[in-house]
Each structure stands twice: as structure tokens, then as C-alpha cells.
Amino acid sequence: MLKKLIEGKLSLGETFWKFGVLGLTIVNVISVISGKLLSAKLGSVSIVDFYTKYFHPLRIDNSVIVVTVFNIASLVALVLYSFIILLATWRSAKAYDKSVWLSFVAKASMFLIVFVCLYTNL
Secondary structure (H helix, E strand, O other), X not given: OHHHHHHOOOOHHXXXXXXXHHHHHHHHHHHHHHHHHHHHHHOOOOHHHHHHHHOOOOOOOHHHXXXXXXXXXXXXXXXXXXXXXXXXXXXXXXXXXXXXXXXXXXXXXXXXXXXXXXXXXX
């Protein structure tokens, strides 16, 4: 299924709505939740400051490490999934022959959705 998605062999509607809008929403919500959990654990300290100034290997808080790994993994997943969806939407829109206008709107909308998802995780 992933191979068909990346190659643009799925319909534009399926690629855009199922994998683009719904898929990106799910991955984005997971990433935002992991960021909120990490913020709650660190308080007002940034993640870089925490690990460079306050982290001590002998007094490890395992929950902070687990939440940090979860946050980093969710951000990596979001970036990779965004790239895959942009590529899949672009290829699926290229193969869509019913309306040039709809294929353009799908590509532009997916760029906007990916931008918003990535921006909410900064």
C-alpha cells in the first residue's frame, strides 16, 4: 500500500483525504501531545538547556528521557510522513486527468496543510 501511495497509483481523493488530511492530522496530534508532555516535564526550561545544564547522569529522571525520545520520534515521523504525503499527492495529482484545477488545488492545499502541521510543532 505504501509503495502504491508513494508512486501515485492511488486516486487523488484517497491520497489527499485519507492519507493527507486524516493521516497528517493523526501524526500531528500525536506530535503535539508529545511536545506538551515534554513541556510539562521540563517546565520553563528548553530541552537544550535541560540536557546541557541541568541533566545529571547520576540523578536521572527516566520519565523525562522517555518523553524526550517519544517527542523526537514523533517529530521525525511527522517530517518523514509529510515528505511522503507531499510526494504522493504531487504524483497522484499529476496522474489525475479529470481537472487540472483540482490537481493544482490538491497540491497547494497539501503544501499548506504540511506547513501548518510543521509550524504547530516548532
